[in-house]
Amino acid sequence: MDFFEVVNARQSMRSFSDTPVEAEKLHKILKTANAAPSAGNLQGYEIYLVTKAEQRVALVKAALGQEFIVEAPLVLVFCANPARSAVWYKERGIRLYSVQDATIACTYAMLAAAALGLATVWVGAFEEEPVRQVVGIPPELVPVAMLPIGYAGKKPKKTPRRELGDLVHEV
Numbered sequence: 001m002d003f004f005e006v007v008n009a010r011q012s013m014r015s016f017s018d019t020p021v022e023a024e025k026l027h028k029i030l031k032t033a034n035a036a037p038s039a040g041n042l043q044g045y046e047i048y049l050v051t052k053a054e055q056r057v058a059l060v061k062a063a064l065g066q067e068f069i070v071e072a073p074l075v076l077v078f079c080a081n082p083a084r085s086a087v088w089y090k091e092r093g094i095r096l097y098s099v100q101d102a103t104i105a106c107t108y109a110m111l112a113a114a115a116l117g118l119a120t121v122w123v124g125a126f127e128e129e130p131v132r133q134v135v136g137i138p139p140e141l142v143p144v145a146m147l148p149i150g151y152a153g154k155k156p157k158k159t160p161r162r163e164l165g166d167l168v169h170e171v
C-alpha cells in the first residue's frame with residue numbers, strides 16, 4: 001500500500017480477533033512512532049506497552065467500559081512528558097507541545113499499524129488516574145491516548161467526513 005492507500009485503509013476498529021501481533025510488526029510500529037516529529041526534537045512523551053490480560057481488563061473499566069480494549073492483544077498508552085518539553089519551551093512546552101508530541105507519535109503508530117494490516121482505534125475517553133494506576137505511569141506524566149492494536153474482527157462501515165469547502169478557509 002502506498003501512503004494514501006494506508007490512510008484510506010485505516011478506520012477505527014472496535015472488534016479484534018484472537019490472533020497475536022507479531023513481534024517484528026510491533027517493533028516497526030514503535031520505530032515509526034519514534035520517527036515522529038516533536039517540538040525541538042525533545043520527544044516530550046513516553047509510550048507504555050500493555051499486554052497482560054488482567055491489565056487490559058482493568059483498562060476497560062478505566063475507559064468507561066469500552067470492552068474492545070481487552071480484545072486487542074496489546075495496547076499502547078501514549079503519555080505527555082511535560083518536563084521534557086519544558087526544558088526549552090517552559091509553559092508552552094508543558095501545556096501544549098508535550099501533548100502534541102504524544103498525539104503525533106500515536107498517529108504515526110496508528111498509521112504504521114494500518115500499513116502492516118493491523119487494526120487500531122484511538123481511545124481518548126478514559127479516566128487518567130485509574131489508567132495511571134493500572135499501567136504504573138508516574139504522576140509527572142499525563143496519559144493522552146490509548147491505542148489498542150490487533151487483527152480486525154468485525155469491520156465497521158467507513159465514517160463520513162466534512163466537505164473540504166466547509167473545513168478549509170481560504171483567506
Ligand SMILES: Cc1cc2nc3c(=O)[nH]c(=O)nc-3n(C[C@H](O)[C@H](O)[C@H](O)COP(=O)(O)O)c2cc1C
Nearest residue numbers: 010011012013014066121122123124125126158159
Ligand atoms: C482524540 C480522539 C479520541 C477518541 N476517543 C475514542 C474513544 O474513546 N473510543 C472510541 O471508540 N473511539 C474514539 N476515537 C475514535 C473516533 O471515534 C474515530 O476516529 C472517528 O469516529 C472517525 O472514525 P474512523 O477513525 O473510523 O475514521 C477517538 C478519536 C480521537 C482522535
